[in-house]
Amino acid sequence: MDGIVWIIVAVAVVGLYVWYAAIVKRRNQVAEALSGIDVQLSQRHELIPNILAIAKRYLAHEQTLLADIARLRTTGQERLGSTDPKAIAEKFAAENQLGAGLGRLFAVAEGYPELKSDDLMVKAQATYQEVETNVAAARRFYNASVTALRNACQIFPGQLVAALAGVGQLPPFFEAPAEHRGPVNAADHL
C-alpha cells in the first residue's frame, strides 16, 4: 500500500516538475518573442526620420500629420525594452497608432504624384513594407508564445505552478490593427 502511495506521489512530483519546466520555457519564449518585436520596431523607428524628411519636401500642408508621426515615434521609442505587462500593453497601443499614422501618410502621398514617384520615397516605401512584414511576423510569433504560456498557466494546475515559476501577471497580446485582420482569399492572389 505504501509503495502505491509513493508511486502516486512520485508521479505527481514529476508531473508538476514537467509542468513547471514547460511554463518556464514558455515564459522565456515570450521574452524572446518580445525582444524580437523590439528589434523590428527599432527598425521601423529608424526608418521614420528618413520617410518624414522626404515627405516634408512635398507635404507642406500636412505638417500636423508629420508632427503626429514624429511624436508617436518618440513615444514608442521610449517604451522599447519594457517588460512590465502594463507598459508592454501601452507600447503596443502606441505602436498601433504609429502604424496607423504611417498608413495615413502613405495614403496622403498617393495624392501627390511627385512624391509618389520620388526614387527615395519609392525605396523608403519598399523598405517600410518589408519592415512592416517583419513586425507582423514578430507579432505572430509573440502572440503564439503568449497563447502557449497562457494555456500552460490557466489550465489546472497551471495556476499553482505559475506562481512557483515566477509568472505573475500574464503578458498582453499584441493585437493587429483592424485593417490587417481581414481574411485572406488565395483566389485574389493567383
Place this chain on the structure above:
Amino acid sequence: MSEPARRGGGGPALLGVFALAAVVWAAIAWSSIQRDPGLGGWLTGLFGGGFVALLVAGAGAWAVMLLVLGPARRAAQQEQAVFEPGDELGQILAELEVARRRTERQINAGAVWRIPLCILGAVAFWLWTQVGDDPADTWDLLMFMGAAAVAGYFWAAWTLSQAYRRLYKERVLPRLAAGFGQLAWRPAQPPLEEFRRHRLFPDWDACQAEDEIFGDYRGMPLSIVELKLTKGSGKNRRTVFRGLTAAVTLPRGLKGTTVVIPDRGMFGNLAERLRGGPCQPVRLEDPTFEKAYEVYGSDQISARALLTPAFMERFLAFAAAGHFGAPAALVQDNRLLMALGTMGGRDLFEPPSYRQPAAARDALTQLHDDIASVLRAADAVIDLDQAARLQPRG
C-alpha cells in the same frame, strides 16, 4: 565521293553475315549428328540448320542494309544538300548534324564487327551447352543470337550516343534557353548536401540530375533543376522524389533557414524533431497548413515573415492545383527553393537520338516546350511571395 566509300563497307559486312550463317548451319548440323548419328540426325542437321542459317543470313543482310548501306546512301545524298545557316541556332544545328553523321558512321562501323562477334559468342555458348546434360535446343540458339545481336549493338552505340547526346544538350539547350530571356543551360549542380542537411526529402542514397536552367528571370536569379532521388537498389529501388527544384532569390530581407516539408505523420514528425539540428519547429496559425506541412526554422520571425497568411494560402492553393505533388520548400536567407514533384511522366530536356536529324522539328519543339513548362513552374514559385509578385515581369 568514291563508289566503295559510298557503299560504306557493305560488301565485307555481307560476307561476314554469310560466313556467320554458315557457322550456324555447321554448328546445328554438328549438334544434331552428335545427338542422333543416324539418318534422322543428318537430315535434321542439314535441313534444320539450313533453315536457321537462312534466317540468320536474311536478318544479317537486313541489318547490313539498315546499318551500313542506308546511312551511307543518305549521307551521300545529304552531302550534296546546301545548308543555309540562317542564325546562330541554324549554325549550331548544322555543326551538330555533321557530328551526328560522324557518330552514326562510327556506331555502324563498330556494330559491323561487334554484333557478329557477340552472335559468335552466343553460338559458342550454345555449342558448349550441347556437350552438357541439358543441351539447349534450336529456339534457345535463336534467342541467344537475338539477345547477343542487341547486346552487340548497344556495345557499339552506348558511349558514342551518350557523347552525342551531351554535345547536343551543351550546344542547343543554352541557345533555346536564351530565347526566353537572360537564361542559359548547364549540367545540373543541385545542392545535395543542403537537401540532406535540412532533410528536405525522405532518406535517399542515389541522385540523378542532368539539366539546369539558370539565369535572371523576372529580375530575379533563377535556377531550375530536373532531379530524381532514389533509395535502395535492384528490385528494392524506390523513387523518393522525381520532379523539379526551382530556386529564386527573392527581393526580401529574410534571414536564416526555413524548411517546409509535407507532413510525415505523427511518428515521422516526431522522429524529425528528435533528430535536432539548428532548425526548431515553427508553429503557424493556419490550421490547414499546420495539418498539411511541418515547418522548421532557425529564425522564428524570419520564417513567419515569409510564411505570411497570404503565402500559406497560396502555397495550399498551389498544392491543391494538382500540377505537382505536395511541394516542399527550403529557404536560406532570400533564396527560396521549391521541390515540385511530378506525377510520373517523361524525362525533360531529352535531345533527339543520333538516328534523327539534328534539326528535327519535333525534337526542337519538345525541348522548347520543356523550357517553357519549367518556367511556368518558376512563375508559380515566384508568385507565392507577395513582394516578389510586385517585381516587374522580365
